[in-house]
Amino acid sequence: MTYQNQILARLTDNERGRIQPHLSIVRLERGERLSEPQSKISKVYFPHSGVFSFVVELPGGGAVETAIVGNDGVFGAAQALNDQVSLNSVLVQMSGEASVIDLYRLRDLALELPGLRKALTGYEVFLFGQAQQTGACNAVHRVRERICKWLARMQDIAGDELPLTQEFLAQMMGVRRTSVGEVAQTLQRDGMLEYSRGTIRIKDGKKLRDNACDCYADVAGHYKVIIGDDPLET
Structure with a gap:
C-alpha cells in the first residue's frame, strides 16, 4: 500500500508490513474533536489529507492555535510512547482521511521497531519546536x-x-477579525491569494513565502533537520 502520510512513508518495507494490518482508514470531518485538554486518547492518527489544529482554549473565552499537523505528521505519538494525557484540544481544521491505529498497539510496535520509534519521537520533537516557534512569532x-x-x-x-473563513483565521491566530480582513484585502490586491465564500485560494505561493516572517523558514528547517526530506517527492 502507498501511504500519503510522510511518517508512514518513511518506514522500511518490513516496518510497514508490521504496522499495516493494524491500520484502518477513516474520514474525519471539519470540526471533529480528537482530544480534550487533560484527556486520555485511545487512537493515534496519521493524516493522509486534511489538517489538525492544536488549540489552547483560554478560560476567559477564545482559543489560540499553537501547532498544525497535516500529512507530514501524526497526532497521538507522545501519548502512545509515554502514556500521557493530551494537553490541548485537537480539532479537525480541514476534512480529510487518516490512518488510525489503537494507541496501545502502536506502543507495542514502537518498542519492537526502532525505525518506527525514531520516526514518532522525531516528529514529537518537531511538534514541540513548532509550538515554541508559534509562541515567539505571536509575541513579536x-x-x-x-x-x-x-x-x-x-x-x-x-x-x-x-x-477557511477570515473569522476562523482570526480566532486561530488570536487577532481581531478586522485585522485579518485588512491584511487579506492587501494580499488579494497584491496577487497572493483570492478570497470568496469562505474559501482562500493561494495564487502566488512564492510571493506569500517571501512576505512571511522568518518563522516559516525556521519551522521548515526544523522539520528537514529532525525528520528529513519529504519521501513522497522522491
Whole structure:
C-alpha cells in the first residue's frame, strides 16, 4: 500500500508490513474533536489529507492555535510512547482521511521497531519546536507576516485551496477579525491569494513565502533537520 502520510512513508518495507494490518482508514470531518485538554486518547492518527489544529482554549473565552499537523505528521505519538494525557484540544481544521491505529498497539510496535520509534519521537520533537516557534512569532511579529507564514504552511500541507473563513483565521491566530480582513484585502490586491465564500485560494505561493516572517523558514528547517526530506517527492 502507498501511504500519503510522510511518517508512514518513511518506514522500511518490513516496518510497514508490521504496522499495516493494524491500520484502518477513516474520514474525519471539519470540526471533529480528537482530544480534550487533560484527556486520555485511545487512537493515534496519521493524516493522509486534511489538517489538525492544536488549540489552547483560554478560560476567559477564545482559543489560540499553537501547532498544525497535516500529512507530514501524526497526532497521538507522545501519548502512545509515554502514556500521557493530551494537553490541548485537537480539532479537525480541514476534512480529510487518516490512518488510525489503537494507541496501545502502536506502543507495542514502537518498542519492537526502532525505525518506527525514531520516526514518532522525531516528529514529537518537531511538534514541540513548532509550538515554541508559534509562541515567539505571536509575541513579536506583525499580523501581516504571521498570516503569510500561516497560509504558506497551510499550502505546504493542504494545497492551494483552503476552505477557511477570515473569522476562523482570526480566532486561530488570536487577532481581531478586522485585522485579518485588512491584511487579506492587501494580499488579494497584491496577487497572493483570492478570497470568496469562505474559501482562500493561494495564487502566488512564492510571493506569500517571501512576505512571511522568518518563522516559516525556521519551522521548515526544523522539520528537514529532525525528520528529513519529504519521501513522497522522491
